[in-house]
Amino acid sequence: MMFGFFADLGRAVLDRVNRLGRASIFFVQVLAASWQLIPRFQLLLQQIYAVGVLTLLIILVAGLFVGMVLGFQGYTTLVRFGAEDSLGLLVALSLVRELGPVVTALLFAGRAGSALTAEIGLMKATEQLAGMEMMAVNPLMRVIAPRLIAGMIAMPILAALFSAIGVLGGHLVGVELLGVDSGSYWSQMRENVDIYDDIFNGVIKSLVFGVACAWIAVFEGYDAVPTSEGVSRATNRTVVYSSLSVLGLDFVLTSLMFGEA
Amino acid sequence: MVDRRVVEIWVGVFVLLGGLALAMLAFMVGNVRVTELFGAQEYQITAQFDNIGGLKVKAPVTLAGVRIGRVSSIYVDQQDFRAVVEMTISNSYNNLPTDTTAIILTSGVLGEQYIGIEPGGEETFLKNGDQIILTQSALVLENLIGQFLYSAGGDGDTDGISKLAGTLERLIERLFEEESKKGAK
Amino acid sequence: MQMENLIEIQNVSFSYADRSIISDLSLVIPRGKAVAIMGGSGCGKTTLLNLIGGRISPSKGDVVVDGLSVPTLNTKELFDLRKRMGMLFQTGALLTDLSVFENVAFPIREHTRLPENILRKVVLMKLETVGLRGARELMPSELSGGMARRVALARAIALEPMMIMYDEPFTGLDPISKGVIAKLIRELNEILGITSIIVSHDVVDACAISDYAYLMGDGRIIGQGTPDDVQRSGSEHVRQFMDGLPDGPVPYQYPAGEYLDDLARGS
Structure with missing residues (x-):
């Protein structure tokens, strides 16, 4: 009885490590299979459509609103110090460095990631993946790789769109509504946002998040217990794990990128 | 299944929008100018100061209030223990006289510090790697x-x-x- | 060199997570014949098909298909072998995002570079074989269970395989659909000479279309012979399965302790 707790703990840790190991092998296998996609570009386009284009609307709407809220909140704080001219800078830096990549990744996990997991899990449950194997078609190449690569491509694009429309949203509220000078909104931004330190690092972040979210989503789908309950649990795990990894990775990346400034 | 043609068009639009967004971030939000993309059209000069106050890397370098470059690095000269500030100046301003003065200024009473350049009257100009001799330290x-x-x-x-x-x-x-x-x- | 037996399973054992699923099983499937493999649920029939298809490897013994030892093949050789195998899954396993036409075209598109007009002819011929040429534009979600299985069958024969494995082809079908599938299996076997392996727990239907029958129980072969022989067999195991007796060598009770003890123990 006494050792029960340790046994449970040990088993839980071993299970996690085991899963992580399988996920890593899976990731390498999928990447190894993905060169075969080069002559089959169409498969990739289909998936960029599914994970990118279909996520576009929610990203644009969310980005606009986040930018507008930043405009409001930034203005009410900055105006106390007479620094409302810096509103553009505040909005742009918040979006490009943090909110753009992070919120996009969270929305991506909820919209596209869960759909990927459910789709792959159902294909497994209905023997479609086994069927492909028996037709001498590698499902890692035919089904998984295009989805993984599409996720990795779509994420930075979505994050850039989120930030861009957020800056416009901040402009809408700050300049059109609250009367900040349009010239200083843009010029403060241009003076102080750096292409490498801010924008490029933001793109790097969204690339990393793209890999993490797409990887988790396809692995959970492929590893799902092939029953309706198993698929729903896997979908659930995708959203939880993706969100946590995005936030955790964000902390690590932020301290690496901006820690020394 | 959505028609192949529709997929292709949408993905094209999607990628194009992404490119536009990145371009907007780079050119309107960031400080990239088109000329900067083609080769490093800049040159480096240094200046020594007794005290740089709160000057930081990336601070602007201005001439008559116009930004002409930025501080690229700051370190201490181990020989005489003075602060060395390296500046990157745009090539459009390659006619700064050698007796130019560099002054560390503050924007506003408590604002960020930056370097102001006051050109002298010499006929020869500062080149890449040159040092500005005349300097005025920060107001502490x-x-x-x-x-x-x-x-x-x-x-x-x-x-x-x-x-x-x-x-x-x-x-x-x-x-x-x-x-x-x-x-x- | 044509071997007489297309498939030879030699003393194969397979266990999954310490649980023995198949133990020391041997059987042969002659070329061009229709062979039924019958047995109760969970007796290892589907595992047997996975072993033949090379999706899993036996822990002991060898699986030889068309002269090739399946467990020793590398991925490419295995995929080449699978192109000559067809498999009909219990659920059909149609790709849900493709139309009926595209599902049948799928293996052809993946493995050959046929021009579109020839491909269309081939696909329509396969669909005509199963009588569903008119349903080519439908999506899998619009098909009944029997139709889905017929489309899957058309897809299984798309690459003109030497053999087809049928995993529970009759389960969940109405009598008419059952009859259609049985007729198709028989025709493919007799007219095209495709070796058929029919895994089923449906004794009557499976026996009706096969030349030879194996009866599996508990990971072993417990009876074999021509369908008539098997049905007349005196073996207790065989009799229980054939006649559908609730109790016999396969006990009605899942193994448990003494009933009264269990009740008396309380909580």
Whole structure:
């Protein structure tokens, strides 16, 4: 009885490590299979459509609103110090460095990631993946790789769109509504946002998040217990794990990128 | 299944929008100018200061209030323990005379510090790797107060008060001067 | 060199997570014949098909298909072998995002570079074989269970395989659909000479279309012979399965302790 707790703990840790190991092998296998996609570009386009284009609307709407809220909140704080001219800078830096990549990744996990997991899990449950194997078609190449690569491509694009429309949203509220000078909104931004330190690092972040979210989503789908309950649990795990990894990775990346400034 | 053609068009639009968004971030939000993309059209000069105050890497370098470059690195010269500031100046301003002065200024009373360039009258120009000899260090508030106290307590009492007034006047004048420079920028 | 037996399973054992699923099983499937493999649920029939298809490897023994030892093949050789195998899954396993036409075209598109007009002819011929040429534009979600299985069958024969494995082809079908599938299996076997392996727990239907029958129980072969022989067999195991008796060598009770003890123990 006494050792029960340790046994449970040990088993839980071993299970996690085991899963992580399988996920890593899976990731390498999928990447190894993905060169075969080069002559089959169409498969990739289909998936960029599914994970990118279909996520576009929610990203644009969310980005606009986040930018507008930043405009409001930034203005009410900055105006106390007479620094409302810096509103553009505040909005742009918040979006490009943090909110753009992070919120996009969270929305991506909820919209596209869960759909990927459910789709792959159902294909497994209905023997479609086994069927492909028996037709001498590698499902890692035919089904998984295009989805993984599409996720990795779509994420930075979505994050850039989120930030861009957020800056416009901040402009809408700050300049059109609250009367900040349009010239200083843009010029403060241009003076102080750096292409490498801010924008490029933001793109790097969204690339990393793209890999993490797409990887988790396809692995959970492929590893799902092939029953309706198993698929729903896997979908659930995708959203939880993706969100946590995005936030955790964000902390690590932020301290690496901006820690020394 | 969505038609193949529709997929292709949408993905094209999607990628194009992404490219536009990145371009917007780079050109409107960031400080990329198209000329900067094609080769490094910049040159480096250095300047030594006794004290750089709160100057930081990436701070602007201005000429008559116009930004012409930025501070690229700051370190201490191990020989004479003075601060060395490296500046990257755009090639459009490659005609700065060799007797140009570099001054560390503050935008506003408590704002960020930056480097102001005041061109001299020489016929020869600064080249890549050259050093600006004439410099003026940062205005450090503590040093100013120390100077003022020293001169105030220096000789007789009555003298001290008039000197105090004089120093204070100069201090305020100097702050105003910087404020007006900032306004010009 | 044509071997007489297309498939030879030699003393194969397979266990999953310490649980023995198949133990020391041997059987042969002659070329061009229709062979039924019958047995109760969970007796290892589907595992047997996975072993033949090379999706899993036996822990002991060898699986030889068309002269090739399946467990020793590398991925490419295995995929080449699978192109000559067809498999009909219990659920059909149609790709849900493709139409009926595209599902049948799928293996052809993946493995050959036929021009579109020839591909269309081939696909329509396969669909005509199963009588669903008119349903080519439908999506899998619009098909009934029997139709889905017929489309899957058309897809299984798309690459003109030497053999087809049928995993529970009759389960969940109405009598008419059952009859259609049985007729198709028989025709493919007799007219095209495709070796058929029919895994089923449906004794009557499976026997009706096969030349030879194996009866599996508990990971072993417990009876074999021509369908008539098997049905007349005196073996207790065989009799229980054939006649559908609730109790016999396969006990009605899942192994448990003494009933009264269990009740008396309380909570």
